[in-house]
Amino acid sequence: MNVLARIKRFLTYWVIKTTHGMLTCGEADQFMVDYLEYRLDPEVRERFENHLENCICCKGFLAAYRRTIELARACAEPAVPPDGPRMPPALMEAIIAARKGVPPPS
Numbered sequence: 007m008n009v010l011a012r013i014k015r016f017l018t019y020w021v022i023k024t025t026h027g028m029l030t031c032g033e034a035d036q037f038m039v040d041y042l043e044y045r046l047d048p049e050v051r052e053r054f055e056n057h058l059e060n061c062i063c064c065k066g067f068l069a070a071y072r073r074t075i076e077l078a079r080a081c082a083e084p085a086v087p088p089d090g091p092r093m094p095p096a097l098m099e100a101i102i103a104a105r106k107g108v109p110p111p112s
């Protein structure tokens with residue numbers, strides 16, 4: 007997050023804490039990540055959740071954001087866990103034999 011984005015976020019956070027109006031979609035958008043990572047103050051979190059209850063757009067955006075994070079984490083996981091199942095030795099021998107042009111062991 008660049009400096010201007012941080013300043014904007016700080017000012018929005020301050021305004022939210024010192025006023026009692028409903029969040030705008032733009033304000034709610036700035037707190038999506040903090041909301042998902044449980045970093046919002048309780049009062050801001052409550053106002054954010056109130057906005058979500060009344061705004062289908064932000065609710066959908068949050069669901070998509072959450073799903074994107076899940077998919078990114080799934081992609082970052084190794085395809086074969088280091089302590090997971092290994093290739094059966096007989097299959098490995100068959101592949102090696104096939105590459106050498108000899109019949110696999112029976």
Ligand SMILES: [Zn+2]
Pocket residue numbers: 030031032034057061063064065
């Ligand atoms: Zn909204």
